[in-house]
Amino acid sequence: MSHLASTTRYERDPPPCDAPHLTTRPDPRRSERHGLDVPAAGGSLRPALAPVIDHLRRVDPETVPAAERALRLADRFAGGSAAVAAPAWARLTTAEQDDLTATLARLLLRFRALEPLYAERGGRPGYDLALRLLEGACHADHGFRAMAGLFAGEGLPGDTSARDSYLAGSLLWHLERSAPGTRVVLAAHNAHLQTVPISFDGRLTGIPMGRCLRDALGDDYLAIGLTAVTGHTADMPRDESAPFGFTVAATALAAPEPGSVEAAFAGAGLGSGTHLADLRPLRGRAADPPDRIRLQGSYLHTPVVAAYDAMLCTGGSTVTRGVGGL
Incomplete structure (x- = not known):
């Protein structure tokens, strides 16, 4: 599970038509960074609801008490990530859980229904941003329920999709507000980037976000996975007492499993150094394509050639220290 997804957006003027690759003008390239995830990686509604409440004070003060009640309830189980918040959310009463969900849903419907009034009172940019933040709070609230069910082994199939839907929507939200020709570099966990559904043990x-972006952008979305043949990976044992709900354990990578994309790199003599493989020519042509990819210290069974457009394999992976108590 990743706890961060972000984009770097590049904007530049079109080059002169008679010299598409050369220009003597100063390079007008400009980059910006944006976060895409639900608030606090699904750990707290405060980063989303607090600015929404500030906005409501200006455009619809009568709704502020309801929003503040939702925030007080959400603060009772807030944590550094969904791994902390979801188990704490599960300890609320059913009435409290449902009250939070219902209040957020009513606020969101009112936001949309009164769009002309809100935009007139607070300005269009302010409305758009506040609406997106409230949508993030609603997606995160759904995530509390979904993650609690997943941890308890009782969740509905596919119920964790709400977070990835929001991630994809955030990127598209930024693209809609970007200059023509804008390009985005999107950094996230492989499991968020891949373009086919994620299943474990057939369930x-x-x-994933990548499937939503492929549906929206077609071939303009390029999914590049990252893996390694040797080195160490960051396993994440659950620990609700830890700041993010898990600790980070540096785990040595075992030899690649047969059928994995890592075994394919090793078998081609590409187990050391850094190599980028274009997987698109293999679709429908490879006799025995890889059917799994490393996921921390285990494997995610997925049709790798369909899930990614390319795969970057490093010679050896390392684990960053200073994260999760490592």
Whole structure:
């Protein structure tokens, strides 16, 4: 599970038509960074609801008490990530859980229904941003329920998809507000980037962000996975007492499993150094395509050639220290 997804957006003027690759003008390239995830990686509604409440004070003060009640309830189980918040959310009463969900849903419907009034009172940019933040709070609230069910082994198939749907929607939200020709570099966990559904033991876990972006952008979305043949990976044992609900354990990578994309790199003599493989020519042509990819210290069974457009294999992976108590 990743706890961060972000984009770097590049904007530049079109080059002169008679010199598409050369220009003597100063390079007008400009980059920006944006976060895409639900608030606090699904750990707290405060980063989303607090600015929404500030906005409501200006455009619809009568709704502020309801929003503040939702925030007070959400603060009772907030944590550094969904791994902390979801188990704490599960300890609320059913009435409290449902009250939070219902209040957020009513606020969202009112936001949309009164769009002309809100935009007139607070300005269009302010409305758009506040609406997106409230949508993030609603997706995160759904995530509390979905993650609690997943941890308890009782969740609905695909119920964790709400977070990835929001991630994809955030990127598209930024693109809609970007200059023509804008390009985006999107950094996230492989499981969020891949373009096919994620399943464990034959049970649908979720529709990833990458599938949503492929549906929206077609071939303009390029999914590049990252893996390694040797080195160490960051396993994440659950620990609700830890700041993010898990600790980070540096785990040595075992030899690649047969059928994995890592075994394919090793078998081609590409187990050391850094190599980028274009997987698109293999679709429908490879006799025995890889059917799994490393996921921390285990494997995610997925049709790798269909899930990714390319795969970057490093000679050896390392684990960053200073994260999760490592």
